[in-house]
Amino acid sequence: MKIRGARECKNCGTQWAYYETGSVECPECGSLRSVGVDERKQHTDAPATLDLTEHRARFGEARSTLPEEGVDELKTTLRSYLRKRGFIKGGELEPLDDTVLAAHELLHAVDVYDHLADPTDPDREYFLSLLSGADDGDRPAPAAVPTNMRPARGLGDADAVADYRDDVLTYLDDHPDEDAREVLGSLRERVKRVESLQGDVDPAAVEELVTAANEIARYLREDDAAALTSARGRVERLEL
Incomplete structure (x- = not known):
């Protein structure tokens, strides 16, 4: 699907890369109120670690x-x-x-x-x-x-x-x-x-x-x- 990878928190203004975190939660204040600030791009991967x-x-x-x-x-x-x-x-x-x-x-x-x-x-x-x-x-x-x-x-x-x-x-x-x-x-x-x-x-x-x-x-x-x-x-x- 196509998503916006750069997000900005509407609460504190922090920007982060959704492509790296896979989350819309602000890494600074924890708010879920954020908006995408770039163009939508195809993205099928999500952060994942395999630990056996x-x-x-x-x-x-x-x-x-x-x-x-x-x-x-x-x-x-x-x-x-x-x-x-x-x-x-x-x-x-x-x-x-x-x-x-x-x-x-x-x-x-x-x-x-x-x-x-x-x-x-x-x-x-x-x-x-x-x-x-x-x-x-x-x-x-x-x-x-x-x-x-x-x-x-x-x-x-x-x-x-x-x-x-x-x-x-x-x-x-x-x-x-x-x-x-x-x-x-x-x-x-x-x-x-x-x-x-x-x-x-x-x-x-x-x-x-x-x-x-x-x-x-x-x-x-x-x-x-x-x-x-x-x-x-x-x-x-x-x-x-």
């Missing part, structure tokens, strides 16, 4: 199964974070960042791991490694994904790319570009293919979708024609 500290403490001792109450609480934390995250900030298109990718993957990894009949040590190590670094945007490389956990990587990245594509399309409402729309259409077809395979695809292949999405965005932000050409070729070459 308490979940790491709970899951660190898990062996073959995960604590049921812990699973529900972890998924609630991840969903709450992802609901707030968007990729347009004050009219500017942001990259698809690693923390969003890791959060999406971890959301699926909880279910994938919990449904394994006989999790292996590599499966457990991978899950705990993802949990350890997700809030900092750190996750294992594609080559390190165990076979049993491939669906989590595939579905997580597919969900993240789908959400990102939606925001890029919103951005294009104010910055029309038919070439970008065309490549986004091809990207969506590949995402649907990953979804139809329940995410069980080569992690290196699904990583290409993430790279292509960010290349499309770089083209739009920087007028980098080479980035769009690279994204188009990357998507067309994918075999899923």
Whole structure:
């Protein structure tokens, strides 16, 4: 939606950036009486921090199964974070960042791991490694994904790319570009293919979708024609 990012308190005159706080409450006096003082711009992001500290403490001792109450609480934390995250900030298109990718993957990894009949040590190590670094945007490389956990990587990245594509399309409402729309259409077809395979695809292949999405965005932000050409070729070459 389009909002005014610069606000001024009608009570004390303080000005602040709504894009940074996500609140109409005056940071100085607490008044809710404020007005926007600039033009409206597309904005889909909200201030959000992913903190998995308490979940790491709970899951660190898990062996073959995960604590049921812990699973529900972890998924609630991840969903709450992802609901707030968007990729347009004050009219500017942001990259698809690693923390969003890791959060999406971890959301699926909880279910994938919990449904394994006989999790292996590599499966457990991978899950705990993802949990350890997700809030900092750190996750294992594609080559390190165990076979049993491939669906989590595939579905997580597919969900993240789908959400990102939606925001890029919103951005294009104010910055029309038919070439970008065309490549986004091809990207969506590949995402649907990953979804139809329940995410069980080569992690290196699904990583290409993430790279292509960010290349499309770089083209739009920087007028980098080479980035769009690279994204188009990357998507067309994918075999899923």
